[in-house]
Amino acid sequence: MTTTQHAYRPGPVRDRHRASVAARDQRPGALRRWSVRAPLLPALVFTILFTQLPFVGTLVVSFMEWNSLFPNERGFTGLSNYAKVLADTELRHTIVFTVQLTATVVVASMVLGLGLALLVNERFVGRGVVRSLLVLPFLVVPVAGALFWKHAILNPTYGLMNGTITAIWRVLGLDSPPQPDLLSTAPLLGIALSLIWRWTPFMMLILLAGLQSRPPEVMEAAAVDGAGAWTSFRYMTLPHMRRYLELGGLFGSIYLVQEFDAIFMLTAGGLGTTNLPYAVYKTFYLANDYGLASALGVVVVAGTFVIAMFTLRVLLSLFKDSAR
Template identity: 35%
Template sequence: MATTHTRSAARLMMAPSVIALFIWMLVPLALTLWFSTLRYTYYDPLTPFVGLENYTYFLTDPRFISAFQNTLLLVGGVLCITVVGGTLIALLLDQQFFGQSPVRLLVLAPFFVMPTVAALVWKNMMMNPVYGVIAQALAAIGLPPIDWLTNYPLLSIIIIVAWQWLPFATLIFLTSLQSLSEDQKEAAEMDGAKALSIFWYITLPHMKRAITVVILIQTIFLLSIYAEIFVTTGGGVSSSNLPFLIASVITLEGDVGTASAGGIVAVVLANIVSIFLVRLVGKNLEA
């Protein structure tokens, strides 16, 4: 049992790491807050204090509304595909079949591909309207090719990002399925329950915590998607999310003040989503 002395010693040993982490987070945040109150651009040496003017300009910018909507659609679309698809694939991989181990390894492989590489592969090899795999498949059945990145830019990005994150969801769900007792399924089968009823009333409730954790972790990362948009569509009203809009403001316009205000707005929105998801996770873990 830990004593008061050992607890104090543990806190003392942890203090340097905690202090360093706190400074690592606090200093950039404080500088961003300060820059967001200045008219600070690359093209003007003067940086007068303007208060909340940068926030007003950013929030009333029409690009903010479209970027915010695209962010929600991107996160929601990827979560729907990965949760539903990951559950189905995990159910298939949980069965006994020949070559089970190599198939599991191949299914998990996309998660280890760098985002930039994945975006380039999908842009040039899969979604290219001339020689892409999808265009060739459509041509084989007599259908015209689709210029995905031009006609459906946001949907294309959702597909690319979902392809990357589907293995992660599959791995978590497969681990959850393997911890499910077979006795419950056998008892339900002996009582005459069908496969769909067993999944709905036994398997899915058992996966509830795993699904919640996947949603939480993926949402945190999906709110900061950038590379896939930069490589494929290069931004634009139809595909830019909040991180890409903020990056565009500072790289293309050189407006550090407005970009800093946008960063603070993005942090606030991300924390609101995180608080909601953390509470959701806490309720499921207590259940």
């Protein structure tokens, strides 16, 4: 019996371990927290170096007069670059066009995405295939998607849109069908259609996840109590979808403010379709004005934040109105 008790008696190594644990638990709270977070410091330093330092560099250059065509005239210029951005009529139009394009595409893609999500959330034969096909536009390379819309759909000579109009005119027995050139007469609409086609699947996926997370027993109870489809949607589904709609609007605003591929491929910034990212490209690579381009880049970041917050505010007001 004595031998057994001696076998389970804590030895010197175990005693030292317990003593170290007790001493560690008695350290100040701040020191204990730092010891836990210390392994995360390399990741934090890496994130700062590769995400924040480039923006800080851009911010510094935005306060400089720096044009590669005049290397000897480089120097600090204060807020003059930002004054040029706000005072230049073309750049002001660029900001307005960016807001119009972003708002149009976000609202339209969210409405269409919600409609498609409601449809594919129901059970029917081939639902999986339909869902996969609806997601495909978002998986297409943005440049390829823009070229597809420019040549296969919107081309005034052989595009699908004008071909469909011609076929309808012939069926109706009418002569001289209209052949609109949408990218020339309504470039904002043409660009918006291509972006809505690409971003609607993204919104559909987010909103479909929200629809599938609804408690089924609550919806069944509402149906038993006599709630119609519209009543259930307005007072139960829509409030439940609030966070998903906000998420879709936030991500859509952030990414669409930075849209470059569609502008470059469809209109090359012509006909008043230059948005902020394309203006940065033209100022940096064509005008070689690094200071002004950096100021525009900072404006893009600020504009992204403002438009995202505006989108969230609009969505919040819509939900408040629907709850009344």
